[in-house]
Amino acid sequence: xxxxxxxxxxxxxxxxxxxxxxxxxxxxxxxxxxxxxxxxxxxxxxxxxxxxxxxxxxxxxxxxxxxxxxxxxxxxxxxxxxxxxxxxxxxxxxxxxxxxxxxxxxxxxxxxxxxxxxxxxxxxxxxxxxxxxxxxxxxxxxxxxxxxxxxxxxxxxxxxxxxxxxxxxxxxxxxxxxxxxxxxxxxxxxxxxxxxxxxxxxxxxxxxxxxxxxxxxxxxxxxxxxxxxxxxxxxxxxxxxxxxxxxxxxxxxxxxxxxxxxxxxxxxxxxxxxxxxxxxxxxxxxxxxxxxxxxxxxxxxxxxxxxxxxxxxxxxxxxxxxxxxxxxxxxxxxxxxxxxxxxxxxxxxxxxxxxxxxxxxxxxxxxxxxxxxxxxxxxxxxxxxxxxxxxxxxxxxxxxxxxxxxxxxxxxxxxxxxxxxxxxxxxxxxxxxxxxxxxxxxxxxxxxxxxxxxxxxxxxxxxxxxxxxxxxxxxxxxxxxxxxxxxxxxxxxxxxxxxxxxxxxxxxxxxxxxxxxxxxxxxxxxxxxxxxxxxxxxxxxxxxxxxxxxxxxxxxxxxxxxxxxxxxxxxxxxxxxxxxxxxxxxxxxxxxxxxxxxxxxxxx
Ligand SMILES: Cc1cc2nc3c(=O)[nH]c(=O)nc-3n(C[C@H](O)[C@H](O)[C@H](O)COP(=O)(O)O)c2cc1C
Numbered sequence: 001x002x003x004x005x006x007x008x009x010x011x012x013x014x015x016x017x018x019x020x021x022x023x024x025x026x027x028x029x030x031x032x033x034x035x036x037x038x039x040x041x042x043x044x045x046x047x048x049x050x051x052x053x054x055x056x057x058x059x060x061x062x063x064x065x066x067x068x069x070x071x072x073x074x075x076x077x078x079x080x081x082x083x084x085x086x087x088x089x090x091x092x093x094x095x096x097x098x099x100x101x102x103x104x105x106x107x108x109x110x111x112x113x114x115x116x117x118x119x120x121x122x123x124x125x126x127x128x129x130x131x132x133x134x135x136x137x138x139x140x141x142x143x144x145x146x147x148x149x150x151x152x153x154x155x156x157x158x159x160x161x162x163x164x165x166x167x168x169x170x171x172x173x174x175x176x177x178x179x180x181x182x183x184x185x186x187x188x189x190x191x192x193x194x195x196x197x198x199x200x201x202x203x204x205x206x207x208x209x210x211x212x213x214x215x216x217x218x219x220x221x222x223x224x225x226x227x228x229x230x231x232x233x234x235x236x237x238x239x240x241x242x243x244x245x246x247x248x249x250x251x252x253x254x255x256x257x258x259x260x261x262x263x264x265x266x267x268x269x270x271x272x273x274x275x276x277x278x279x280x281x282x283x284x285x286x287x288x289x290x291x292x293x294x295x296x297x298x299x300x301x302x303x304x305x306x307x308x309x310x311x312x313x314x315x316x317x318x319x320x321x322x323x324x325x326x327x328x329x330x331x332x333x334x335x336x337x338x339x340x341x342x343x344x345x346x347x348x349x350x351x352x353x354x355x356x357x358x359x360x361x362x363x364x365x366x367x368x369x370x371x372x373x374x375x376x377x378x379x380x381x382x383x384x385x386x387x388x389x390x391x392x393x394x395x396x397x398x399x400x401x402x403x404x405x406x407x408x409x410x411x412x413x414x415x416x417x418x419x420x421x422x423x424x425x426x427x428x429x430x431x432x433x434x435x436x437x438x439x440x441x442x443x444x445x446x447x448x449x450x451x452x453x454x455x456x457x458x459x460x461x462x463x464x465x466x467x468x469x470x471x472x473x474x475x476x477x478x479x480x481x482x483x484x485x486x487x488x489x490x491x492x493x494x495x496x497x498x499x500x501x502x503x504x505x506x507x508x509x510x511x512x513x514x515x516x517x518x519x520x521x522x523x524x525x526x527x528x529x530x531x532x533x534x535x536x537x538x539x540x541x542x543x544x545x546x547x548x549x550x551x552x553x554x555x556x557x558x559x560x561x562x563x564x565x566x567x568x569x570x571x572x573x574x575x576x577x578x579x580x581x582x583x584x585x586x587x588x589x590x591x592x593x594x595x596x597x598x599x600x601x602x603x604x
Contacts, residue, residue, distance in 0.1 A: 001309065001310030001441075002308060003217040004062070004310075005044055008044075011043050011071075012041070012512060013041050013042075013216070014041065014044055015034070016044045016046060017044070017046065018046050018047060019588065020048075020049045020308060021146065023057075023143065023144050023149065023153070024050070024052060024145040025145060025147075025347060025578055026145075026200065026335060027048060027063070028144050028145070028147075028313075028575050029578070031579055032321070033597075034064060034204070034518055035320070035572070036320055039563055040064065040068050041067050041481070042064045042071065043060065043062075044061070044310075048060070055139060057141075059310065059311050060311065061310075061312075062216075062324075063312075063313050063314060063315070065219045065324055067325070068325060071325075072325040072328065073329075075220060075223070077243070078242075079332075080329040080333050081327070081332050082334050083241075083333050084332050084335050084336050085336075086241075087333065087336045087337065088335075088336035088339070089108065093108065093594045100320045104583055111241075114243070115236065115240075115241050115245055115246070116240060117236040117239075117248070117258070118247070118249065119250075120248065121149050121250070124259075124305055125261055126214070126250070126260070126261060126262065126265070126266050128216070128305065128306050129304060129306070130178075131305075132173060133183075134301060137183070138182055138183065138267075138300070141265070141303075142311045143179050143237075144315070146317070147282070147283030147576075148288070149573070150177055150283060151282060152179050153178075153418055155177040155313075156313050156315065157312045157314050158175065158186070159174065159194060159221050159259075160173050160174065160175050160189070160225070161208070161212045161258070162195045162199075162211055162257065163198065163206055165202055166217065169198070170236070170258070171194040171235070172234065172236060173189060173196065173222055173235075174226040175189045175195065178190045178279050178282070181296065183300040184300065184301065184536040185213070185267065185276075186296075186297055186298065187271060187297065188279055192384070192426070192429065194231055196406070199532065201272065203273035203471070207273075208271065208273070208394075209303075210257050210268075210269075210270075211269055211270065212255060213267040213455075214266050215264055215265040215309075215311060215312055216264030216311070217262045217503030219238075219312075220242060221260055221445055223326055224238050224242075226323075226330065227336065229331065229335075231340055236249070242333075248260065248262070249261065252266065253302050254302045255269070263525050264305060264306050264310055264311070266304045266313070268302045268303070268304070269298040270299055270301065271353075273296065275296070275492050276295060276297065276439055278292045278293040279293055279345045280292045283317050283353055285316035285317070285323050285386070285430075286318070286355050286358075286431075286540055287318035287355065287536060287574060288574060288575065289573055289575065290432075291432075292573065300416060312351070313424035315479040318353040318533075318575055319353050319355060320352045320602075323352075324352040327350060327352065327432025335347065335567070338385070341378050344364050344366070346363040346365060347362070347363045348583065349362075349401035349402060350360040352581070354536070354537040357387040357427070357534070358389050358390060359389070359539045360385075360390070360471055361393075361394070362375065362393050362396075362401075363394050363395070363396065364393055364448065365395070366396075371448070372393040372444070372446035372495055376391055377587055378446035380423075380537050387424060387426065387427060389427060389441070389442060389539065390443045390445075390544070391398065391444050392445040393444070393445065394410060394411060394414075394446050408483060409483060409485075409486050410447070411447045411490070412483050413451045413452065414448075415447065415452065415487070415517065416446075416449070417550040417551065418501075420445055420550060420554075421442075421444065422441060422442070422443055423441075424439060424440065425440075426439055432540075432571065433543045433547075435543065435567050441542070441546060443548065447575050451486050451487060454487070455486070455516070456488075456489060456514060457513035462479055465479060465514055465515075469493065469516070473504050474510060475495050475497075475498060476494070476504070477494045477496060477523050478494040479491060479493060490517050491517065491518050492520075492528055493518065493520050494522070494523050494528055495520055495522065495523060497523075497559050497564070500557075501520050502549075502557070505520075506556075506558070509552050512553050517553065517554045518555045519556045520556070520559055521534065521537060525602065527599060530599070532537055532600075538556060544568075544572055546561075546565065576604055577601070577603050
């Protein structure tokens, strides 16, 4: 990381903050605001302190390494599309027909020689300092508390290395890790993730599971940790492919897990599968808190580090954040791996305000009736793509997927309730919208066809429409229509929620000649003039099976759910910065913001 810091000074416009700053809220809030800026920068905090415990660290905290697309690309050393092309051509390798073919194949095969990690039993640079069990105190690491209501401090950029019970499979996953006291960490590997599958094996066998957590080193390690590699494939293969050099691994001191030799810090230990601990709450990348739930716990046996380690961390919350840029690289690099199961897929795009699993837009070549539906089922059935709640498919004549205005217009002109599929499937464990955990509604929109024939029968202005709506129900407080020049303008209504919105929607059927697509949001924390955050809110809050009706117009209830809706779980709150902390940082000249910035990103 020291090398990375030097490299970032040259290549990444690194911001260095020498002011003593609290690991609780202050450092995370500065990083949070920074990465939302147009010209966002990585930041090195040289003097972290833990004010509540009076600790001053001599270990700096590095944040926002993936601060923007340009820097992310530099970390990879190539544009992610170039890497994707390489993977695509490897997946398409065919047996050579003659000598010329064989020669042409050599460079491709040669590039694979560096894919496999190399293991060594000698000590690595990450083991220059060894802290044995009796001296372990996690308070000596500048672990952050990112949000006021978080359960405690969390390691947010930990590389979690695990292996299967028989040692035949290795895994690297990026999971958050809650600090419990001096020597225990919560393992937030969600039920669908590889480390959780390994954990099941140890649990069945009644054996303790070895885990090693690395922090720092090559920034690509952490990207590999979040990459959705197929089960059983070690992410270090991907590392070797991208870097074109084998990952160099060394054995942990107290367990059999191998970790990269050049990481800054390694926390080694074992998880006793007979014990769980309440984990959370934690302000997560959905922009909501994930609530308390039991998760496995690791007992730390040993901490090793370099002599001058740097602590790497990130903050997750409402988009856009660092995971936007990590996710962008993932999206590009994994396109060729989706194609074998969906060969006519041209491209896909996961806009960050859909927080990856809540919205995907895909462009495809349609060859037969039902082709888009076939893709929906394929997506919902494979790996982590199956977490996606809402998938919209467009044809090859559609604009570029990132041309937001044009694309939305294209979709709205093709929105046909007959071509909408609503079904059920698995959802990300973080999803809060469905009435039960892990399964929920799925929405698939087939917008691959021609424009629909009819638009709104009798369009009204916002004022006229609001007037008519209020006559029906005066708990509708505001209304705004978007894309009124399309066949399906989007009418967003803000309501004071005192009952299930099903009643309002059924009463609004009387206005079906004026409405084609209705979205209802709560009065609080929604701004009708902020479509970016309205999309974020809507795709987060809905369970398609419960919250969408298709006749006589499409109506989407994106309000927060409660017992009116038959929702008995606890509805989580938004991740919001702590006002007093932000104001104090501003008074000290450490952050700059105005009301527009705060409103735009839903910060307070
Ligand atoms: C910043 C960040 C934090 C994450 N936190 C978690 C987490 O706490 N738990 C989890 O299961 N996945 C988390 N993920 C997603 C996983 O890293 C991702 O699904 C990864 O592919 C899992 O690897 P695996 O399939 O090998 O388990 C996080 C991703 C990012 C970018």
